[in-house]
Amino acid sequence: QVQLVQSGGGVVPPGKSLRLSCTTSGFVFSDYGMQWVRQAPGKGLEWVASVWHDGSATDYPDSVKGRFTVSRDNSKDTLYLQMNSLTVEDTAVYFCARPNVGSSGYYDYFDNWGHGTLVTVSS
Amino acid sequence: SYVLTQPPSVSVAPGQTASLSCGGTNFGRRSVHWYQHKAGQAPKLVVFDDTDRPSGIPDRFSGSKSGSAATLTISRVEAGDEADYYCQVWDNSDHYVFGGGTKVTVL
Numbered sequence: 001q002v003q004l005v006q007s008g009g010g011v012v013p014p015g016k017s018l019r020l021s022c023t024t025s026g027f028v029f030s031d032y033g034m035q036w037v038r039q040a041p042g043k044g045l046e047w048v049a050s051v052w053h054d055g056s057a058t059d060y061p062d063s064v065k066g067r068f069t070v071s072r073d074n075s076k077d078t079l080y081l082q083m084n085s086l087t088v089e090d091t092a093v094y095f096c097a098r099p100n101v102g103s104s105g106y107y108d109y110f111d112n113w114g115h116g117t118l119v120t121v122s123s
Numbered sequence: 124s125y126v127l128t129q130p131p132s133v134s135v136a137p138g139q140t141a142s143l144s145c146g147g148t149n150f151g152r153r154s155v156h157w158y159q160h161k162a163g164q165a166p167k168l169v170v171f172d173d174t175d176r177p178s179g180i181p182d183r184f185s186g187s188k189s190g191s192a193a194t195l196t197i198s199r200v201e202a203g204d205e206a207d208y209y210c211q212v213w214d215n216s217d218h219y220v221f222g223g224g225t226k227v228t229v230l
Contacts, residue, residue, distance in 0.1 A: 035219065045158075045166065045209055047219035059218065095165060099219075102154045103172045108213030109156035111177065113165035 002026040002112045004096050009117035014087055022079040022096030022114050029077040030054070033107055035099055036070060036081050038092035039116075048094070049081060064090075086121045093118050125214040127222035134228045141197040143225045145210030148191060153212045155193040157186055160224075161206045169208075170195060197227070205229045 008020035022034070036049040049070035050059045058070050069082040079096050096114040099107035128146040135141040145155060157170040168177050170186035173193065183198045197204055210222040 037219070044224040045160075045211075045221040047217075047221070050218060061217070100171075102156070102213075104152070104154050104213065106213050108154060108219075109168065109171045109211065110158070110166070110219075111168050111171070113167075115165050 002098065004098065004112060004114035006094075006096055006114040006117045009094065009119050011120045011122060012086055013123050014121055016086055017082070017084045018086065018119060019083070020081040020094055020096075020117055020119070022081075024077045024079070024098075027098070029072075030074040032098055034070075034072060034079045035097045035110065036068075036079075037095045037097050037110070037113075038090075039095070040089070040092040043092075046092075051079070083119070086119075088121050091119060091121045125212070125217050125220045127210055127212065127220055129208075129210060129222035129225045131223070132226045132228065134230055135197075135200045136230045137200055137202060139200055141200050141204070141227055143195040143197070143208050143210075143227070145193040145195070145222050146191060147193075147212065150188060150191055150193065150212075153214075155186065155188055156211045157184075157195045158209045158211065159204075159206045160209060166209070200227075200229055202229050 003025045005023045051070045067085045071080045093116040095116045097110040098112040100111040102108045154172045158166040159169050160166040169184045173188045174186045185196045207224045209224045
């Protein structure tokens, strides 16, 4: 079965960096673009990063662009999120997620999620 | 940016039906997807492509869409259905857009 196992996270002061990992199994990792989604305390879900199946392209919303970098190692079936210049607004539970193809023809919904990892930015 | 609007909360008695709405402009050809999210757990896909259910999701969960509104209906509500529910669409500019979520409380 598909598994997404997350690691990393923790408490970090504002301005510092943190890296999250998401190790996958149960599917051909290199066939899928992968995503990161977060949920701030008391808030809803927010997409924060995308990476193509081969790592050749990435995308981010404006809220994290220039500070977060998503990458992947297809030889290790692992996804990463490097978070720099963290602010208190980045405090959230971060989920890795695998998208799948909808009737639109796009990979437009998530059929598998990691368990989430808490990142707390605090002095 | 594309916005999806959900009511913040819905309360329902066990055995009754809960209808959760999701509003967006020009749903048109966008597919709407729904997730159940319980505290401390990973979100779970319950409906995709407006009306389809993943394997393992009971048929008490159903989705529909008409015009600028989509609806997730939970029939014969059980205590275990208590959770936050999010609708989501794909947007070419904003990529994965989520509604603000609806908290379902089982009375």
